[in-house]
Amino acid sequence: MSARSPVVVGHDGHALGPLRAGEALARALGLPLVLGCAYHYEPVVVGPGATGDDRSAPRALRAEATLDAARRLVHVADVDCRVLPADGAAESLRQLAAEVDAAAVVVGPDLRGEVTREVLGHAHCPVVVAPAEALVVAPQVRVVGVAYDGSVASRFALSAAACVAAAAGATLRILAATGRRPTSRCADDLGRAAAQVPGATVPVETRVLHGRAAAELRRACEDLDLLACGSRGHGRLLGALLGSVSTPLVDDPVCPVLVVPPIVRRRGHQPLGLSTAGTEQLV
DSSP states (O other): OOOSOOEEEEEOOOHHHHHHHHHHHHHHHTTOOOEEEEEEBSSSSOSSTTOOOOOHHHHHHHHHHHHHHHTTTOOOOOOOEEEEEEEEHHHHHHHHHHHHSSSSSOOOOOOSSSSHHHHOOOOOSSSEEESSSSSSSSSSSOOOEEOHHHHHHHHHHHHHHHHHHHHOOOOEEEEEOOOTTTTHHHHHHHHHOOOOOOTSSEEEEEEEEEHHHHHHHHGGGGOSSEEEEEEEOOSSHOOOOOOOOTHHHHSSSSSSSEEEEEEEEOOTTTTTBBTTTTTTOOO
16 A cells, blocks of 8 residues: 555445545545445453454454455555444544545445444545445546635635646536625635636636525536535534535535535645644644
């Protein structure tokens, strides 16, 4: 495995969309891929000499088989597979991301639990929530959108989206919904944001969406390969973390949605230009 910060994909053996999204992001950024599959491990004895119960070994074998099958589905040269013994899948993914200093963690929507919600609430690197179905996920990143409203969170999302677009040779599309704001002001805000995007090689488009933000952004996702958005703070509920606009986008994603964590700092040498899971202090 390369020393570069990898893209981590949490794989449950069912949803193939996250696999395809993780592969596309890793290839776009030129990064290695780490596939993680968690299984429930229950120690018989708690402590340094703990061993698993009789059901732990078969679970581990199933997780290994799941990862072997997943490895054959991705076409990235540098792939590492990790079987994750854990009491909770979300915590095991967070720890894996910290261990490898992940550039991003890719998960699917919460179809059978609250793993995605917990990962979104505690990861210190961007989290990509991908559709469960692989056919919905584009194999290459050609158009990267970003939900922009001028807030600090959306500016960090714009920075991450610009990094992906530059690395992938993709178009960057900055999106904003007018809501009750005057259209001219919204267009001016987008123009200023576009002017601040570094790199002359990134084609930048701006689009003002007329109507309710959540519905219009969801409709705009149909023409995107990736959407970046910011989160506004930690909370137990996903709505408290993302806000009413972003929550529907990750509950039932139309395209992969990259969520920038609420507490970040810029790290120019990192693939997305932001903090990663290995950051000890975030400011």
